[in-house]
Amino acid sequence: MDDLLIRSRRAVLPDGERPAAVSVRDGRITAVSDYAEGAPAAASVDLGDVALLPGLVDTHVHVNEPGRTEWEGFATATRAAAAGGVTTLVDMPLNSLPPTVDPAALKAKREAARGACAVDVGFWGGAVPGNLAELRPLHDLGVLGFKCFASDSGVPEFPPLSHEEMRAAFREIASFGGLVIVHAEDPAALSPPSGGGYPEFLASRPASAEVRAVQRVVRLAEETGVRAHILHLSAAGCLDVLAEARGAGLPVTAETCPHYLTLTAGEAVGTAFKCCPPIRGAANRELLWQGLADGLISCVVTDHSPCTPELKRGDFATAWGGVSSLQLGLPVVWTAARERGHRLDEVVRWMSEAPAALAAVPRKGGIVVGNDADLVAFAPDETLTVDPAALHHRHPVTPYEGRTLTGAVQTTWLRGGPAGGGGRLLRREGP
Template sequence: MVTHDLVLRSRRTVLPDGERPAAVAVRAGTIAAVAPYDAVLPAAADRDLGDLALLPGLVDTHVHINEPGRTAWEGFATATRAAAAGGVTTLVDMPLNALPPTTTVEALRIKRAAARDKIGVDVGFWGGAVPGNLPDLRPLHDAGVYGFKCFMSDSGVPEFPPLDAERMAAAFAAVAAFDGLMIVHAEDPGVLTEPASGEYGAFLASRPPSAERRAVERVIALAERTGVRAHILHLSAADCLEPLAAARARGVRITAETCPHYLTLSDADAVTPAFKCCPPIRDAANRDALWDGLAAGVITCVVTDHSPCTPDLKQGDFATAWGGVSSLQLGFAAVWTAARERGRTLADVTGWMAAAPAALAGLPRKGAIAVGNDADLVAFDTGAVRVVDPADLHHRNPVTAYAGRTLAGRAVTTWLRGVPVDDVPRGALLTRNGAP
C-alpha cells in the first residue's frame, strides 16, 4: 500500500476549478493526490485543518530583495521569511537595487551566490535590459532568467538607466527572437514633472495618468510590431485599461499586473512617505476601476512590488523620500480584506496572486493545488482580524503603508514542498525551464 508523507484535509480547499472540500496528499515534496475530503489516504501524518482554508502557495513575481549591495534595505533571509509569513512560497526577484544589477550572466551568478543557503522559500530572477547590454540578453535567457525588465523613465538608481525609444525597440526585437518576455515600468518621461512641493497632491500631479497611458500605448505598439511577449508592471492608472483591452482583443501578446496598494488604498490615505511609490496611489474612483479591470481579465495578476529601503530614506516629504511600498508579508491579507467586501471569492484572489503570476513567469509546478505540482501549500484563516503592527513584520526594515490598518486573514502554516517553513533555509534557486 502506498504511504504518503502528509495528508492535509480542508473543507475549503482552493483548487483550479474552485473551492470545495478535499484531501491533498503529499509524497516526496510533490502533490501526489487530490481526493475527496474523507478519502482514506495512508500517510505518515494526516492533519484536518478544521475551519482553515487550504490554498496553493502564493507566487510573487515582483519583489526587490536588494542583496547584494543594498542588503541594509532588504536581503534574501529577511525577504523570504516575510514571504512565508504571508503565504508566499515563490518569489521572482527584480534585477535592480542590488549591486551589481542583474544585467549580465556574471551579475546573475553573484546574486545567486548571495542567495544560496539563505532562502526560506523558492526564488527565481528577472534579468534587466539597460543601455549597452543588448548582447547580454540571450546569454541571460539561456542562464535561466524569467524575462527582462526595462524602464522608460528614471529608475531611481543610477546603475539601472532607462531605455530610450531606439534602444527599447532593439531590446524588444532581440527578446522576440528567442520568444522571451519583456516586463516594463511604463511611465512616459515626457509627461513626468518635478513635484511643485513636498505634499502628496503635488507628487500625484507630477505623475499623472497620462504618463502611464502614453507609455502603455508605446509598449503596445512595439509589442505589436515585434511580436514580443510584453507585460506592464504595477499598473496604477485605470485609463490604461481601454488600450490594453483593445490590444489583447486583436491578438497583441500583452498582459498587465497591479498591486495591493493600488487596490486597497487611495490618495486620501497617503499621509506619510510610507505611501510613496511610482507610479502613485491614485483616487478612490481609479481604485474601483482597477477592480473592474481585474474582473474583466484585462489585469491578470496582483503582485506586491515590495520595494523596501532603510527608514531614513522614508523620512522627509513626498518630493524627496524613496518611492516604494513594503507589503510582502501583508499583500494577500490586504487584497482578501478588500476583495471579500466587493463580493469576490477566495478562489478569485488566489487566482490573481498564485496561478496568474506563475503563468506569467512560466512556473508550471507552482500556483495551483494539482497532482504533480510542488506541494507548496498554505493554511489560511480567512476570518482572523488583526491591526498591523510593524513590530510583527519580518522584512528587514519594518516600515509599511499598512501600519495601523485592520486586515482580515492570516497565513497560519506555510508548507514548501510539504515541509512547514521555519528558520531552516530550505528554499531552492529556480531557473526558467530548469536552465543550468
C-alpha cells in the same frame, strides 16, 4: 505511504473551492481526493474550515542583495514571504549592486541567495542601454524574463531605455521567445514635484504618463511580436489600451498591486505611501477592481520595494518611493476583495495561478497533482491588526500600520515541509 495528508473543507482548487484531501510525497502533490478520503500518510492535518490555498507566487519583489543588503536581503525578504503565504518570489534585477544585467551579475545574485532563502526564488534579468548582447546569455542561464524602464528607475546603474533601445531589446527578446516586463511611465509626461506634499507628488506623475507608455509598449509588441507585461498598473485609463490589445490578439498582459487596490491618495499621510507610479483616487481604485474582474489585469503582486528608514524620511518630493507589503499582501487583498463580493478562488487566481503562468515558474500556482506541495493554511474570517513589530522584512515600515485586516496565514508549507528553510533557486525551464 505518503508523507503528509492535509484535509480542508475549503480547499481552493483550479476548478473552485470545495472540501478536499491533498496527499504529499517527496515534496510533490500525489493526489487530490474527497475530504473524507485520502491515502494513509505518515502525518495528517485536518484544517476543518480553515482554507487550504496553493502557495502564492509574487513575481515583483526587490530583494536588493547584494550591494544594498542594508535595504533588504534574501534571508529577511523570504522570511517575510513565508509568513505571508508566499512560497515563490521572483527577484527584480535592480537596486542590487551589481544589477542583474549580465551573466556575472546573475552569478553574484545567486551566490548571495544560496542557502539564505526560506522560500523558492527566481530571477528577472534587466534590459538597459548597452547590454543587448547580454540578453540571450541571461536567458540561456535561466532568468525568467527581462525588466526595463521607460523612465528613470531611481538608481543610476539601471537607466531607462530610449524608444529605439526599447525596440531593439523587444526584437532581441522576441527572437528567443522571451518575456519583457516594463515599468511604463512616459518621461515626457513626468515633472519634478512642485512641493513636498502628496498632491504635488501625484500631479508630477499623472495618469497620462502611464497611458502613453502603455500605448508605446503595445505598439512595439505588435511590431516585434514580443510577449510584454505591464508592471504595477496604477492608472485605470490604461485599461482601454489593454482591452484594444487583447482584442487584437496581442501578447500583452498587466499586473497591479495591493496598495493600488486598497489605498487612496487622500489617505497618503506619510511617506510610507510613496511609490511610483503613485496611488491615485478612489474612483480610479474601483476601476482597477473592475479591470481585474474583466481579466484585463491578470496578476496582483506586491512590488515590495523597501529601503532604509532614513531614505523614507523627508517629504514626498525627496523620500524613496516604494511600498513594503510582502508579508501582508494576501490579507490586504482578501479584505478588500471580499468587501466587493469576490471569492477566495479569484484571489488565488490573481496571486498564485496567474503570476506562476506569467513567469512560467515550473510546478507552482495550483493544488494540482505533480505540482510542488507549496500550500497555505489561511483563516479567511480571522482578523488581525497590522503591528510593524510582527513584520519580518528588514525595516518594518508599512502604510498599513494599525489597520485591521481580515484573513490570517496560519501555516505555510514548502514542498510539504514547514517554510522557513530549504528554499531553492529557480531557473527557467524549456528552450
